[in-house]
Amino acid sequence: MSQLTIRQVSKSFGNSQILRDITLDVETGSIMTLLGPSGCGKTTLLRIIAGLETPDSGLIRAGDREFVDCAKGIILPPQQRRLGFVFQDYGLWPHMSVAKNIAFPLKMLKLPRHEIDSRIAEVLSAVRLTEHAAKLPEQLSGGQKQRVSIARALAARPTLILFDEPLSNLDANLREELGQEIRQLAQQFGQTCVNVTHDRREAQLLSDRIALMKDGVCHQYGRPEELFRAPVDSWAARFLDAGNILPARVLPELSDAKAEVMIPRSALRLADNTAKMDQGKDEGIEATVLSSLYIDDRYEVVAVVAGHPVKLFTDRLLSAGQPVRINVARETLLSYPR
């Protein structure tokens, strides 16, 4: 079942069209990420879902509630949408304690005091910050602040939680950890979430579905693995950093009509018998090692093929300048017409 329905939403600022006919669905209890470079319209779309911006045309429905229906002139103000929002810069009110921050949306719902208290206790224990309830935001670390922000969003049991680059202010280790935690919390509370990011890693950490956006349109939509295994074109492949992108002519057996190919890094193997290379046996393509670094249990090798750098992984150390031969697993190779 779809919890969020977006139909043909468009938005312009002055002469520039930010969003064109966006149509998307987010299933109940799932996390969808709007991924794209800056200026692609992803943040505008999120703010339109939140009610902080108004679209020029289109329809947005959450469950059975109409958020926006431009044709009927319906625009629900943000106050009435019952959303949670987790901001990049946390958006915690500095003059209120952690508990007061979480209580604010509950007070706006006019919940009874005991209900507010029990909800605060529930979400604070879910984000493991129970003992920090009385602190002011400035007394917390970045990761703790973002967990308070998540707790505040969860507490009101909103229709949807919107995340605006929730991990980008945090350092690398914390990102992984908090990314996992957000997924667990979303599952535990059965929350539907929409996430916005320009960072492929953040998208991998936080998505059931990804909508890749470019120039105000949805460029590609699917599960993370679908996007990263089969980017729809060379722009998507480059943006997702899904593999090595080379001109087709580098591979002799491919016809020239195909302008570019994408080869996943895992599809490249070093030929075993580099030593036999000068015997003229035609195995793999010729390359020269540019660099070889030991990263996470393996060597990350950058080699130059016909003037183009390619990246692959090996289990042995190579030295810079060393000639190698590379085998390509043809079946995973994607080609893009120019």
Add this chain to the structure above:
Amino acid sequence: MTAVALPARSSGQTRSIRPLLLGLAALIMLTLVGLPVLAILLYALFPHINEWSLAEPFSVLLPNLANPHLIGATLNSLSLSLSVTLLSAAIALPLAYRRAQLPESSGRIWDALLMLPFLIPPYIGALSWMQLLQVNGFSEQLLGFNLASFLYSFPGIVTVMALHLFPMIYLATSKAFAVIGRRYGDVGRVFGGSTLQIFTRIHLPMVLPTLLSSGLIVFVLTIEEFGTPEILGSRFGFRVIVTSIHEKLSDWPIDLPGASVLSIILILIAFAAYRLHQRLANRFSAAIDNQQVDAAGTERTGRQRLIDLLLFGSAFFLAVMLPLLTITASSLLDTLSGGLTLANMSLKHLSGLFDLDSEAWGAISTSFGLALAAALCSVLIAILVAFTVVRLRTRGTALLDFLSILPNAIPGMAIAVGLILTWNQPFWPVTPYNSSAILLVAYICLTLPYPIRMLSAALKQLPQSLDDAAYISGASEARVILRILAPLLAPVALAAGFIVFAISTRELVSSLMLAPPGVQTVATYVFHQFDQGSINAGMAMSLVTILVSGSIILLGQRLPGAKIR
């Protein structure tokens, strides 16, 4: 369904009051700041504009521009401002450079002490130097010599003004030295530079933009200054633009178009200098940003300590102690002719100020009442303008932004002239002119840049997400302002109010030019006491002004929000 039907293209219902806010802010700023400036321009170009006639355009402008008096006054203004700027820089630069070498604890104390000249209104400072150095002044009574011939000369005025203004350059450049000093100086030392080489090759070029930009502020403040040139310069026939405007408006026949031509020249010079200052200041802050400085002074030898003590001590003594001691001593003297003896001392003049029937008490209550009203109005307008400019960011806010810094760049005398030209017209059904209300308008206009700058800066530091988070939580616009923004801005608004209050209580030029007959403010009272020879009563009032406005400014800066600037 809970949806509210609205036309699809309107923005959300919660934001419907926003265009109203923008309109209101623009209307207020245009009336307060825009009209006076416009009036000056129109009057200079069309001398009969008050009769709604564009007759004889330029008939005043051209002859005035060729007038030798005007040219002389303009040259005097320029050379005075330039000399004061150079002398201020010469005093400030060694201090600022040594400041970076001081331990942080004593450095902070010197910073605070060298701020004190700002607490002495410049006209009171000039009057105190007169008391000290004139024939039969305190120096002659105590030490047997006077420096009257120096004081009433061009170098004398320059020295008095520089001693008042050098802290402006000192504070800015010492901060710049602190930011760049340790880091780049250490790098220079590592690569083998000597102390002198490091100063001339690394430090000086890097602080130059700050030196220039703070120097330009001193330039603007000097060219705007009325009290000192009027008090000291009039004694040897030294006229500057500001005092010439005063003459044109106070001596018969009153020459409004002539005053407006002078005002335009004044505005042009000050505005150009101010814009240059802004550009330099922006460039420097862009060039070195985001650097955390942990300035710990370098080791100093005993000799260096002594030199530093002498350097900072003598600056403090000359710029703060001498004027303050003179003012205090004068205010305690029963009669001027009685001389500086214990027998001639009492609290007569000080306590006389608080005699409820006296002229002095009238001036105090007028000034404080007006200052309180100005603080309230100024801060309220500033909240409106800051919210509009920072949060709404719609078209039209650029104009507001410009109008809100304008009074900073436009000399108080020009504002006063503009207000006279605007409001002294028969066609207004109601006008504040010729009542105390015109003083209130002037104070608000002059002080507005301070609260607007403080509140805008504070509001900019509050991320938009704080508002958005509240809207999404279900809060209405009013609740966002009351529950989220108001508590966060309150300390800054209070601090800004204190500053407005303090400036308003000591404002001389506009009070002198605009006060209706029979109304005295603290500043005009002091000024007139000197004309009438009741110097000791004037000094008693000065002492009270300095103490009150000083403690209020200090209080304002101590408030938690005040550091956001």
